[in-house]
Amino acid sequence: MRLYRLRSRTGFCIYSEQGRDLVKFINDLRNSPLKFFGLSVRGEKLYGYVGSGDLAALERLADKHKLVCERIDEKGAAKELRGYKRRIGLVIGFFLSVGLVAFLSDRVMIIEVGGNETIPAERILSHLEDAGVYIGSSISSVNLRHVERQVAAMDKDIDWVGIKHIGSRVTVEINEMTHPPEMERKNTPCNIVAAHDAQITGVRLYSGMLIPMVGDGVRKGDILVSGVVDTKYGRSFYVHSIGEITGVYTEKMTFSERFCTEEKVCVGEKSAKALKIFGHKLIYSPAELPSGDYEYSETDEQFTFLGLSLPVYRITGHYRIMEAQSVTLTEEQAEQNIMERIEKYEQNFLDGGAEILNKDIEKTADKNGVTLTVTYTLEGEIGEEKMIFAKYEPPKEPEKEPDEKKEG
Numbered sequence: 001m002r003l004y005r006l007r008s009r010t011g012f013c014i015y016s017e018q019g020r021d022l023v024k025f026i027n028d029l030r031n032s033p034l035k036f037f038g039l040s041v042r043g044e045k046l047y048g049y050v051g052s053g054d055l056a057a058l059e060r061l062a063d064k065h066k067l068v069c070e071r072i073d074e075k076g077a078a079k080e081l082r083g084y085k086r087r088i089g090l091v092i093g094f095f096l097s098v099g100l101v102a103f104l105s106d107r108v109m110i111i112e113v114g115g116n117e118t119i120p121a122e123r124i125l126s127h128l129e130d131a132g133v134y135i136g137s138s139i140s141s142v143n144l145r146h147v148e149r150q151v152a153a154m155d156k157d158i159d160w161v162g163i164k165h166i167g168s169r170v171t172v173e174i175n176e177m178t179h180p181p182e183m184e185r186k187n188t189p190c191n192i193v194a195a196h197d198a199q200i201t202g203v204r205l206y207s208g209m210l211i212p213m214v215g216d217g218v219r220k221g222d223i224l225v226s227g228v229v230d231t232k233y234g235r236s237f238y239v240h241s242i243g244e245i246t247g248v249y250t251e252k253m254t255f256s257e258r259f260c261t262e263e264k265v266c267v268g269e270k271s272a273k274a275l276k277i278f279g280h281k282l283i284y285s286p287a288e289l290p291s292g293d294y295e296y297s298e299t300d301e302q303f304t305f306l307g308l309s310l311p312v313y314r315i316t317g318h319y320r321i322m323e324a325q326s327v328t329l330t331e332e333q334a335e336q337n338i339m340e341r342i343e344k345y346e347q348n349f350l351d352g353g354a355e356i357l358n359k360d361i362e363k364t365a366d367k368n369g370v371t372l373t374v375t376y377t378l379e380g381e382i383g384e385e386k387m388i389f390a391k392y393e394p395p396k397e398p399e400k401e402p403d404e405k406k407e408g
Helices: 023-031 052-064 077-082 088-104 121-130 144-154 331-348
Strands: 009-015 036-042 045-051 068-075 110-114 158-166 169-176 190-194 198-207 223-226 228-230 236-238 242-258 260-277 280-285 294-305 308-328 355-365 369-381 383-387
Touching: 009 052, 023 052, 045 052, 052 068, 110 121, 121 144, 121 169, 144 158, 190 242, 223 242, 242 260, 242 331, 242 383, 331 355, 331 369
Parallel strands: 110 169
Antiparallel strands: 009 045, 009 068, 036 045, 158 169, 190 223, 190 383, 198 242, 228 236, 242 369, 260 280, 260 308, 294 308, 355 369
8 A cells, every 4th residue: 555545635626717738737736845646637637635734835836827726535544533533432442452462461371381201391380380470470570580590499300490481472491300320239248039939930140149940949038049159169259149030929819899888979069160360260150169078170261362362261160079878789790890909900019020821710709798819820020139148257367376485
């Protein structure tokens, strides 16, 4: 769009009632300091626009050449806004919009956390909130360099923190603390003993002296690898035994479930609604809190405007009212509950790396409940280290020969 279309201007039409030529007038107009736009000659008339303040000077120039100057129309921003000068609401809305934009430009709208591998982002956001940086907080009132040092001092797992902001977006980079690996003492004398009654199926020996061989049976506590090594010269010395001894062993577990039990059952739900604006929660639909036990969870929905995420959330809190009730189970239901517990046990509590070769389940039931006894046949690591406490004996001093009596 050309610039003159935005200016306040007045349209004019200049012509001669006596048939005078317009060429001299046009030349004088071009040499004058008047600002004009869009000149065009249509027949014997000259059309164009001139600044609203220059219309009187244009009329005088036309009179000088015995020409008629007629005002046609008026255009520009001034004319368009003149119709709104009595609309106070628009003026107030304009200034409120400017104020809102200025306010939001100094507020934290988005926080991005990066560089964290083991530290949850929620934990870092909690540290930032304690340091004064949260959704809706003022950026200009916070010293980000001070916040960096403060967050690093709050968490022993954080080595370095870098914070920067671009507009309303705050980016946090975390460098986690690198902990030195635990030093395993390899110079402490120890034996490897059996942790289970087992039959040895495999041996990987790196240090020490192997006592039983592959295929031998051992009892719990028997020495598998000795840290006392004898040499061919009849001497002994202590070492830190290192090895992997695998074997087949059994493990028995018992699981029971009663037919009549007490369980907490959900007997009703209540909800509360609130708005979270700039980190502050405003409850507009509270819920009557139950007097007994309840479980609470909440969901949030963030408002957006023209694709921009706003720091405004609709929070819905869910209260699940729990009540202890007597539950009667059938034998099948009780057995199903036990099988679920057995599955969880196998996933979480069996010896790490042990392979289940066989599983024998023995069931007993009476009027009170069901009991399942599970006998596992496992193959895995059976050795564990036991330190050797050697008795310290100070070296003996050589015996001194008795002094010979001097001859008299």
